[in-house]
Every structure is written in structure tokens, then in C-alpha cells.
Amino acid sequence: MKTYQQSMGPGLVAWQHVASYLAGCAGRGSLPELVDGMARALEADAALLLSLADGAGRVQAVAEAPEDMAPPLSFETAGLATEALPAGIIRLVSGGARAQYPRDPWLRAVAAEAFAAMALTDDQGLPLGTLIVAFREPLTSRPYLESIMRLLACRMEAELQMRRTQAQLAHQQRLNAALQAVAVRVNTASTLEEVVRDTLILVGEALSSKMGRLYLEDAREAGQLRQVGLWTANHAVASRVHCDERRRCSLIDARLARRVMRERQPRSEAIRRQSTCDCDATGDRTVLTHRVAFPILAGTEAVGAVEFYLPAAPAGEPALMETTMALGTMLGRVLERQRAVTALRASEARFRALVEAARDAIVVLDDADCIQLWNHGAELTFGHPASEMVGQPLALALPELGGRLLRLWEDEPGAARLIELGGRHQDGHELPLECSVGHWQVGEACFRSVIMRDVSERHEMDRLKDEFVATVSHELRTPLTVIRGALGLLEAKVVEPGSERHDFLVGVSMRNTDRLAALVNDILDMERMRSGAEQLTLAPLELSTLLVDAAEMLRPLAEQSGVALVVEVSPMTVLADADRVVQVLVNLLANAIKFSPPESMIEVSLVATGAMAQVRVRDHGRGVPAEHRRRIFERFHQVDASDARAHQGTGLGLAICREIVGRHGGTIEVSSPPDGGSCFWFTLRRVDRPQAIAPGELAS
Amino acid sequence: MSRHVLLVDDAEDILEVARLSLELTTPWRITTLRRGAEVLERCAADPPDLVIMDVMMPELDGPSTLARLRQDPRTQGVPVVFLTARVHAADRARYQALGALGVIPKPFSALELAELICAQLGW
Numbered sequence: 001m002k003t004y005q006q007s008m009g010p011g012l013v014a015w016q017h018v019a020s021y022l023a024g025c026a027g028r029g030s031l032p033e034l035v036d037g038m039a040r041a042l043e044a045d046a047a048l049l050l051s052l053a054d055g056a057g058r059v060q061a062v063a064e065a066p067e068d069m070a071p072p073l074s075f076e077t078a079g080l081a082t083e084a085l086p087a088g089i090i091r092l093v094s095g096g097a098r099a100q101y102p103r104d105p106w107l108r109a110v111a112a113e114a115f116a117a118m119a120l121t122d123d124q125g126l127p128l129g130t131l132i133v134a135f136r137e138p139l140t141s142r143p144y145l146e147s148i149m150r151l152l153a154c155r156m157e158a159e160l161q162m163r164r165t166q167a168q169l170a171h172q173q174r175l176n177a178a179l180q181a182v183a184v185r186v187n188t189a190s191t192l193e194e195v196v197r198d199t200l201i202l203v204g205e206a207l208s209s210k211m212g213r214l215y216l217e218d219a220r221e222a223g224q225l226r227q228v229g230l231w232t233a234n235h236a237v238a239s240r241v242h243c244d245e246r247r248r249c250s251l252i253d254a255r256l257a258r259r260v261m262r263e264r265q266p267r268s269e270a271i272r273r274q275s276t277c278d279c280d281a282t283g284d285r286t287v288l289t290h291r292v293a294f295p296i297l298a299g300t301e302a303v304g305a306v307e308f309y310l311p312a313a314p315a316g317e318p319a320l321m322e323t324t325m326a327l328g329t330m331l332g333r334v335l336e337r338q339r340a341v342t343a344l345r346a347s348e349a350r351f352r353a354l355v356e357a358a359r360d361a362i363v364v365l366d367d368a369d370c371i372q373l374w375n376h377g378a379e380l381t382f383g384h385p386a387s388e389m390v391g392q393p394l395a396l397a398l399p400e401l402g403g404r405l406l407r408l409w410e411d412e413p414g415a416a417r418l419i420e421l422g423g424r425h426q427d428g429h430e431l432p433l434e435c436s437v438g439h440w441q442v443g444e445a446c447f448r449s450v451i452m453r454d455v456s457e458r459h460e461m462d463r464l465k466d467e468f469v470a471t472v473s474h475e476l477r478t479p480l481t482v483i484r485g486a487l488g489l490l491e492a493k494v495v496e497p498g499s500e501r502h503d504f505l506v507g508v509s510m511r512n513t514d515r516l517a518a519l520v521n522d523i524l525d526m527e528r529m530r531s532g533a534e535q536l537t538l539a540p541l542e543l544s545t546l547l548v549d550a551a552e553m554l555r556p557l558a559e560q561s562g563v564a565l566v567v568e569v570s571p572m573t574v575l576a577d578a579d580r581v582v583q584v585l586v587n588l589l590a591n592a593i594k595f596s597p598p599e600s601m602i603e604v605s606l607v608a609t610g611a612m613a614q615v616r617v618r619d620h621g622r623g624v625p626a627e628h629r630r631r632i633f634e635r636f637h638q639v640d641a642s643d644a645r646a647h648q649g650t651g652l653g654l655a656i657c658r659e660i661v662g663r664h665g666g667t668i669e670v671s672s673p674p675d676g677g678s679c680f681w682f683t684l685r686r687v688d689r690p691q692a693i694a695p696g697e698l699a700s
Numbered sequence: 701m702s703r704h705v706l707l708v709d710d711a712e713d714i715l716e717v718a719r720l721s722l723e724l725t726t727p728w729r730i731t732t733l734r735r736g737a738e739v740l741e742r743c744a745a746d747p748p749d750l751v752i753m754d755v756m757m758p759e760l761d762g763p764s765t766l767a768r769l770r771q772d773p774r775t776q777g778v779p780v781v782f783l784t785a786r787v788h789a790a791d792r793a794r795y796q797a798l799g800a801l802g803v804i805p806k807p808f809s810a811l812e813l814a815e816l817i818c819a820q821l822g823w
Contacts, residue, residue, distance in 0.1 A: 471756075474756050478714060480807045481717075484809070489720060492810075494811075501720060504720075505720070511713070512713055
């Protein structure tokens, strides 16, 4: 067993060694040389300097002697020095080291029998690393050992602290660079996904992250998080990311994300169930041990979270937390912007859909009075395609109308008005247009809009309505005028009772009262029919029987007029309302009798035309001129206006017939046979044929 | 000398009641017609003192007949009064613009018909 004193010789020699190594290393920061110098000064068989990575418990061999030894790392050895020993205290095991630490591979590797170890700390007393020297023989004496170790340890602590500071600085610089790069992407990227992907790549590189996830609040389910993105450091193989135990894997655990959202603060943690991920391009499976998560803040609201997965504990945590907080705020802005853009696009799509679906012409002008928007309704209304009109000055595009619209805007800027103006279609026909003009401003830009509705149809409807009201009024007032006039004369006793004039006045009053009643009944009947208030009672009917019955009802009138009624029918079944069909038959037969000359014949027949039964009423009267054939079925239309008075008609009979037949799904028309007279005919659907009636085929 | 009045309406019954009313209450000579075209012919041949005319008539209605009367130098001075159910302010203005001297609304009181006409014409 050798003693330290014996092997070292005079202590001065050892101190000279130390001094020369220190001088040699001065300013060069060479830890290996210091470790080697210490081993030589102490005549140790081996020496090892371990550093702790930034408070994370990771141990790294910084220098060793001899240099070619490549010692295995031992947590036990590191812990021995850093945890068991207060700062500045040297632990000395003079003999039996391997027996005392049988599992320590370094002690085994160097065949150490004795060792001295001390913890290296920084200015605040926090551990920096461990310095160990080993001897293959037990130590019997230890003068200068502690002094030399302490002296060199001071130098090494300074060196390690400088290295750590430099590393932290570099780490922070990388983070800052990443933050700057993300800020640039925030301003240029159009979607949150792009920003997050680039953020992960940029920040992930700075953090040595292997994987990241983006969670957002589920819009469909409040309070729930939805994973909307997954990336890996090598995003090209993102699709291959997998976890060994997917169901239980901590990588799909959103608890940390929820927590950082709740606390609105970033947080890091060790993953309890560590998982492997083949997220390296090389295919190496990396053990992910830690994760960092930070909230995405839109204003003060946390709307999502991003997680980074790391193969080791993150370094420089306070700075990292600060950086990730800034990242979360930036991503929140992107999210807000993206949501605003989405909302704007949705609003724009709704606006476009409304504008293009509108039948009205919608035209928007820019502040130079040029057409900026010309919708499909405008194309239909004016007959000019948008491609031709957009960009044109309004005054040129719509020569007369445009000028009047511009004057409206100039006379009352900012006012919304509804006015009717005349326009012109591309084919030249005039358009009555109801124009709603508006004016609005977006920032500096001023826009004018006009919505134009072609009211030709409405005008026509108004005209028809006015005409109808005037006609009804006239038709009602005519018998009333007669009745009132006649009764007035009778009441005044200006005519002798029993005289011819007296009888005329009584008779005319009675006749016009009947006419008035018939008119009121027909008008009400017609309106009930048109409004659908009158329901048909459909049933299979033998049409030939109805025809015979109707003819028999009218036979006395025919005989009175000297007209012969001839009925030629064969059995045919239809689905119809019996009362309404009889009403049509009676009407047509009565008309035929009224307009037939004496000694003439009216022929009633029934023929099958495919699925329909056709009833014909043929007379030999004066016929219906071609120009009246379509309009004769309109309300109050008369071929000769005096007919209604002469034949006591109301002018509504054929209009009612058309309504009844139409609601049965049939048609009614009139034709003029070559040999004179007229032939009114109508059709009803047969049910004695195999064709089934489709539901809804009959107007209800 | 008795005034000659043309009474024009396509409704036969009205025509008869009005004629009876005027014959019973005035000394006027009444001629009844049913068509506007007949009015033009009769007025040109023998201008009456007054034409009492319906508005809504087939073929040539009252206002068109009046317009034709005003165009013909032989008939342009014939006084015309309308007997009509269409008596809205706009209708009255239209008749007046055409040169009608008055409007008698339907239904009318048979005993007051002559009085109304006289009041409107200043007879």
C-alpha cells in the first residue's frame, strides 16, 4: 500500500504541478487539462468531471483522465457527490470503494479501491457537477488532497458556470430567434395550422422537441377539447407517429392542455408513462419523457393549447415559460384573425348567395359611379350580362335610368328611398321599375346601391284587379239601378196601378232582383272555388247518366226555345264531384239553348280520348269568333256585352265551368266547327281504365 | 219647345226605367239608344239638347263616344252628362276633361233624376 506522501514526494512539487496547470489553462477554459493536471498532481489513477445539465438531473461527462478511458456514467456516483455532500465538502473513501458501491460501473471500470469526490456548485450554491478522483490502492494519507481538489474545483466551477451561462444564453438566443421567426409567420400565414406547424418546427428545433399537438375548443361541444393538429420534428413522417400503447398513452392525454388553459399559464411536466415515438427521420424510436404545454390566448380567453413533447426535461424553464406565453398570445391573435376571416368569408358567401338568388336587380356602384356589382337578377331584368356591365359607368350602361338614379343620389345623398322609375330592357321594351336606392360608406370608400324590381306583372295584376272590381261594381249596380229606379216610381205612385207601366215596373224589379241574386251567387261561388274553400267530393260516377239527367233538366227550356236536344252517350266512369259536373253541364247546355236559333239542334255526346272522357256540347248558333275563344272563359267576358242582359247571364258561368273542370284535372275549350255554330267540350279523367290516378294528380 | 234628350245605355232595363222616369217628371222628348255609334249618327243628323250616356258600353264606350262627338264640328257643342257607377274622383276628372257637363251616379233616384240633370246643366 503506498501513501500519498510517499508517491508525491514533497508537497511543494505537487503544488508546482497544480500552479503550472492552472497557469497553462488560464483563460483557455480547458477542463480536460485541469482534470488531467489534477490527476497527475494527486497521482490518481483516474479522475472524472461530471456536469449536471441545467438543474434537470441529467449527468454528462465533461472531462476524464486518462483521456482514453471513456467511462460509463453512473448516477450513483453523481448522486453520491451532489446529493449526499454539502457544497465544499469532500467525500473520501479510503478503501473498499467497490465493495461499498458494487453497482457503480465507473468505480468498477477504473478498479477503484479508494476515491475522493466533491460536489461543484455555482454562486448560489446550486449543483453544477461532480469531481471524482479514484485510486486503485487504498489511501493511507491525504495531505494536500483536499486543498488541491478544492483549488482546482474552484477553477472548474467557474468554468462550468461559464459554460452553463453560455449554454443558457445560446438556448435563450435560439428561443428568441424562434419567437421572432414565429412572429413573422404570424403576420404572413393565412391559417392557424400553418402557424402552428411552423411554430412547432421553429420552437421545436430550439427546444429539441420531437412532437407537438394543437388542441382547440370544440365549437360543437362547449368545454371539450378537440385535437386539430399533430406534428413531429420530422413532419414528413407525421402520419407514422404512433404510440406503443395508444389507448393508455400519455401522449394523447389532454389533461395538461386543459390545465394550462384553465390556469392560462404554461406548464411543463415529466410524462409518467413514457412512450416511444418513431418521429425521427432515421426511424429511431425516441423516448419522450417530458412535455411543455401553453395556452392559446385570444384576448383573455384561452381557446386552445399547444403541447411540445421532449426527449428530456426542458432547459431554461423560466425563459421557456415566458417564451411560450408569448407564443400562445401570438397564436391567439392568429386564431382570432382566422376566425374573423372565416366569419367574413361566411358573411361574404351569405351575401353573395342572397344577392345572386334574388330575382330583383341589385346594382352597386363604386365612388366613381361605375358598376361594381351586377347580379343575376339584373341580368334577367335588363338582359345585359354582368361581364358586359361591371366596370361601366352607370350613366352609360343604363342611359336614361342611370342619369335619373344619379340625380336621386346627388339630390339626397345618404337617404334611402323607394321610387318608381322607367327603364329599358336590352331588347328595347320598357320596364316599370320599383327602385330602392341606398348609400353607404366603408372607411374612405363610398358606395351606392340600387335594388330594382320589375313591376310589370304587378301593374298588370293591379290593372286586372281594377278592371275586375269596376266590372263587378258595374254588374252589381246595373240591376240595383233598375230596381231602385222602378221602386222609386212605384213608391211615388206616379204610375196607375194595373196600368202597363205599373206592370212593367213590377216585372223589371222582379227580373233584376233575380239577376242580382244570381250574380251574387255566382260571384261567391267563383271566389269559393278560386280560394279553394269549396272542396270537391270526388267519387266514381257514370258520366253518361249525368249527361242524360242534365239534358232532361234543360229539355223544357229547349222546347220553349224551339231547340231540339239530342244526347248520344255510352257508359263511361269518371272520378268527379257529381254536383259540380252537373253544374258545368247545365251551364253549357243553357248557353247552347240561349244562343241557338229556333228549329236548330243541340247535340250532346261523350267520347273517350285515351285516359280522359270528353263531353261535347255542339250547337248551331252564331259561333264564337276566334279572337274570343280564349278569353270567353274569363270572368265577365262577353262576346257581345249585350248578351248578358238579353239572356240574363251573369258573365261568370263559363269562368266557373273552367274552375270546376280545372280542379278535376281536366280542360275546357271551345271550337268552331266548319259548318257553323260552336262546340264546347271538357274532359274528365276516366276510372274505368287500368291507368291509376297518381296521388295529387287531381287539383284538390 | 220641348227639349230633345238622347238616353243611352246598353242595359235595356235601365234605359226603360230612366226613360219612364224622365217622361213622367219632365216634358222632354226622350229617345233611347244602346250603342255609342248610334249616338254619333243621331247627333250628327239631329243634334239633341242633351245626351245622357252610360260609361261602360260595348264596342264604343261612353268616354270614347264623347271624344268623337267633340271632334266632329257638327256635334262638338252637344251637352253630355254621364250616367254611371264609375264615379271616383279620378273618373269624374277624366269625364270633365273630355268635356262632360256632369255625372249622375248609379243607382239613381228615379224621381230626382231630372232634378239632378237640371241642376248640373243650369236648366
